[in-house]
Amino acid sequence: MYDLAILWDWIAFSVRWLHVITAMAWIGASFFFIALDLGLRKAPDMPAGVHGEEWQVHGGGFYHIQKYLVAPENMPEHLIWHKWQSYITWVSGAALLMIVYWVGGELFLLDPTKVDLALWQGILISGGSLTIGWLAYDFLCKSKLGNQPTTLMILLFVILVVMSWGYNQIFTGRAALLHLGAFTATIMTANVFFQIMPNQRIVVADLKAGRVPDAKYGKIAKLRSTHNNYLTLPVVFLMLSNHYPLAFGTEYAWIIASLIFLTGVTIRHYFNALHATGSGPHWTWGVTVLLMIIIAWLSTIRDGETWQEAEARPLTPTEERFVAVASFDDAYDAVIGNCSMCHAREPVWGNMQWAPKGVYLETPGDVARNASQIYLQAGVSHAMPPPNAVQMDPAARANIIAWVREARAGH
Numbered sequence: 001m002y003d004l005a006i007l008w009d010w011i012a013f014s015v016r017w018l019h020v021i022t023a024m025a026w027i028g029a030s031f032f033f034i035a036l037d038l039g040l041r042k043a044p045d046m047p048a049g050v051h052g053e054e055w056q057v058h059g060g061g062f063y064h065i066q067k068y069l070v071a072p073e074n075m076p077e078h079l080i081w082h083k084w085q086s087y088i089t090w091v092s093g094a095a096l097l098m099i100v101y102w103v104g105g106e107l108f109l110l111d112p113t114k115v116d117l118a119l120w121q122g123i124l125i126s127g128g129s130l131t132i133g134w135l136a137y138d139f140l141c142k143s144k145l146g147n148q149p150t151t152l153m154i155l156l157f158v159i160l161v162v163m164s165w166g167y168n169q170i171f172t173g174r175a176a177l178l179h180l181g182a183f184t185a186t187i188m189t190a191n192v193f194f195q196i197m198p199n200q201r202i203v204v205a206d207l208k209a210g211r212v213p214d215a216k217y218g219k220i221a222k223l224r225s226t227h228n229n230y231l232t233l234p235v236v237f238l239m240l241s242n243h244y245p246l247a248f249g250t251e252y253a254w255i256i257a258s259l260i261f262l263t264g265v266t267i268r269h270y271f272n273a274l275h276a277t278g279s280g281p282h283w284t285w286g287v288t289v290l291l292m293i294i295i296a297w298l299s300t301i302r303d304g305e306t307w308q309e310a311e312a313r314p315l316t317p318t319e320e321r322f323v324a325v326a327s328f329d330d331a332y333d334a335v336i337g338n339c340s341m342c343h344a345r346e347p348v349w350g351n352m353q354w355a356p357k358g359v360y361l362e363t364p365g366d367v368a369r370n371a372s373q374i375y376l377q378a379g380v381s382h383a384m385p386p387p388n389a390v391q392m393d394p395a396a397r398a399n400i401i402a403w404v405r406e407a408r409a410g411h
Helices: 004-038 084-103 119-142 149-170 173-208 215-243 253-277 283-298 307-312 317-324 328-338 364-369 371-379 394-409
Strands: 050-058 061-068
Touching: 004 061, 004 084, 004 215, 004 253, 004 371, 084 119, 084 173, 119 149, 119 173, 149 173, 149 215, 149 253, 173 215, 173 253, 215 253, 253 283, 317 328, 317 364, 317 394, 328 364, 328 371, 328 394, 364 371, 371 394
Parallel strands: none
Antiparallel strands: 050 061
């Protein structure tokens, strides 16, 4: 029964909900501790080993926080570890990537106009590529460059630019930006799992054994945590990018994604300086605005795909099956009559520049390729078309439902 698509969509929604919630918790904790660390102040009566302290007020109470640069003399009985936010964010994000871009790979992952790959090959590249960044980055951090943070950040940026370009040579625009976000998030979570947490466990073990912990472990954890702080905002942008064709559906999407990492640096540099000194460098906002203007300009350059090229593109076996069923003509008429004015390569609705989410619904191949989304958005739900744009006839929705179910029943 094709209504399994409805269940699958709710599973995807639930996983996305979990992913967003845990990401909020992780990002919030990261920003809090960076701000806390930069706001620490010296006081004359601090205990031995305390690097700095801070007073905060929240929720009607006062909090007195002290930071030990290495560790306290004795292990506290109650110690809170901040790790699960990171782990669950990555696990839920990986699950969501599999649900959307592996199971739905024919539609969302592969772009046959870029490279001809079987779905299993695309999935292999998708999963395997996520480890490459961590291995390269971890190697650089453990090299002598670990003592040169600026050079290390520049090299990390170069890696991200190369991966952005590479993903866009293989995957759809949506998948390319999402994979770059997953690539970066993998580095961030691996920092927590393979470096920050193990080093903290070594310090705890030394304290329990009565040994003085080595300060190098805190230094390593601090470096990785700082990197995570600068990578956070670009990852959030890449998470959201699939909703905006101007970000992913352009010829220079890979450059847009690359420049977003620079805006992450400028914005976080302002707030980090603000927390440390009480005054952030205002020039960073000028640079950020300039970068966003460049990004907006790049998004207006079209890739030149024409209607004739779309028509000439051969149908995949899945598309052929959806086109071949008897009910396709009625469903196609319903889509063309209600959806194609917006979901066109050159939309004719209002001042729209790009089709919503980069989804085209003009040719038989377009409609067959997006069968699942049409079924969910305009068949079993009334999400599309917007009611203030087109009043879609119930019979048209029924035709769409009948078409998709017929095609799936014959599979």
